[in-house]
Amino acid sequence: MHNPGTWPKQSKMAADGAWEQLKKWQDELDGGK
Amino acid sequence: MDQIIVSILMPVYNEADYLEECLESILKQDLITWELIVVDDFSTDSSWEILQYYANKDHRIRPLKNTSKGIIPALKKAFKNCVGTYVTRMDADDIMSPDKLSSMVEVLTINVEHTIAVGLVSYFSNDGISDGYRKYERWLNELIRGSNNFIDIYKECVIPSPCWMTSKYNLQRCGGFDSNRYPEDYDLAFRFYMHQCTVRGIPKVLHKWRDYPTRSSRVDPHYSDNRFLDLKLYYFLRKDWNKKPLVIWGAGKKGKYIARNLLDQKVNFTWICNNPSKIGRDIYGVVLEDSEAYIKSPNSQFIIAIASKNTSSIIQENLDVHAYIRNLDYFWFC
Numbered sequence: 001m002h003n004p005g006t007w008p009k010q011s012k013m014a015a016d017g018a019w020e021q022l023k024k025w026q027d028e029l030d031g032g033k
Numbered sequence: 034m035d036q037i038i039v040s041i042l043m044p045v046y047n048e049a050d051y052l053e054e055c056l057e058s059i060l061k062q063d064l065i066t067w068e069l070i071v072v073d074d075f076s077t078d079s080s081w082e083i084l085q086y087y088a089n090k091d092h093r094i095r096p097l098k099n100t101s102k103g104i105i106p107a108l109k110k111a112f113k114n115c116v117g118t119y120v121t122r123m124d125a126d127d128i129m130s131p132d133k134l135s136s137m138v139e140v141l142t143i144n145v146e147h148t149i150a151v152g153l154v155s156y157f158s159n160d161g162i163s164d165g166y167r168k169y170e171r172w173l174n175e176l177i178r179g180s181n182n183f184i185d186i187y188k189e190c191v192i193p194s195p196c197w198m199t200s201k202y203n204l205q206r207c208g209g210f211d212s213n214r215y216p217e218d219y220d221l222a223f224r225f226y227m228h229q230c231t232v233r234g235i236p237k238v239l240h241k242w243r244d245y246p247t248r249s250s251r252v253d254p255h256y257s258d259n260r261f262l263d264l265k266l267y268y269f270l271r272k273d274w275n276k277k278p279l280v281i282w283g284a285g286k287k288g289k290y291i292a293r294n295l296l297d298q299k300v301n302f303t304w305i306c307n308n309p310s311k312i313g314r315d316i317y318g319v320v321l322e323d324s325e326a327y328i329k330s331p332n333s334q335f336i337i338a339i340a341s342k343n344t345s346s347i348i349q350e351n352l353d354v355h356a357y358i359r360n361l362d363y364f365w366f367c
Contacts (some may be wrong), residue, residue, distance in 0.1 A: 017092035
């Protein structure tokens with residue numbers, strides 16, 4: 001989630017109100033480190 | 034900048050009187066990409082209903098119910114659920130200036146990753162602000178203007194609890210809200226200090242801090258003077274005490290509390306004071322010594338617990354004469 005390359009997609013998900021989906025994706029990104 | 038999500042963490046407990054004004058100030062932010070993770074800490078007024086109303090109007094407002102009573106559990110819950118790249122705190126009875134979030138994000142994006150962005154604060158109240166709070170506001174804002182907050186870390190809380198922002202990564206690095214020590218805001222300031230964060234002050238008022246007789250910091254025992262002293266000693270002994278002989282300077286209320294605390298921890302110290310009527314007295318089994326005689330002795334670390342402005346100036350002159358170095362040889366605890 002700290003990778004700036006993922007920020008546009010994160011921002012789009014936030015704008016769409018997809019908070020749960022975003023949180024899940026972030027957890028996957030962090031887990032994949 | 035609009036691609037960066039900011040998470041605003043906000044505990045709420047019975048703030049129905051002020052909550053709408055607070056939420057409206059958040060909705061007026063000129064930065065769009067934020068989420069407000071607001072955790073209701075078992076309110077018994079209509080705070081939860083107000084939060085539901087606003088959440089239905091704007092999906093960025095995300096209310097949760099606390100599962101374990103207290104501001105620290107509320108912050109833990111908020112932090113665990115947040116998705117922002119940057120994180121800040123807000124108090125439910127306060128007001129943000131419209132450019133608060135954007136100003137802080139701007140600072141963080143151009144500085145190193147361990148940066149804490151901090152804005153100036155302004156107290157307001159329906160009943161007027163006491164001299165003490167104005168003094169604290171002036172002192173704090175002066176530190177923020179100079180971005181040198183940590184120089185006074187042992188005096189008072191040097192980071193305004195609802196007016197800082199940092200990256201989620203950095204906050205995690207500093208332990209997030211895992212600590213259970215109160216006052217939680219001062220504890221976090223100490224952890225920012227311990228982890229060598231850099232403060233970047235923003236020279237404009239970004240936060241209006243409401244004062245009223247029943248606010249937590251005035252009535253909650255978690256925020257009593259003694260809890261502050263406990264915290265100061267906890268971090269001093271871990272961060273800045275270099276195992277040289279310790280000296281407590283001052284035998285007033287705070288000096289006595291510090292002495293008691295060190296005795297309880299079985300930490301040896303010498304106790305000195307300027308007051309001729311106290312020199313030679315035995316307090317808690319320790320005999321007070323004359324500061325004039327003691328200060329000539331090198332190789333000590335001084336904890337100074339003297340609040341009086343006049344006496345403080347005399348002590349500072351004395352320390353300067355002997356070339357003692359601040360925050361290495363001596364530490365102002367008042």
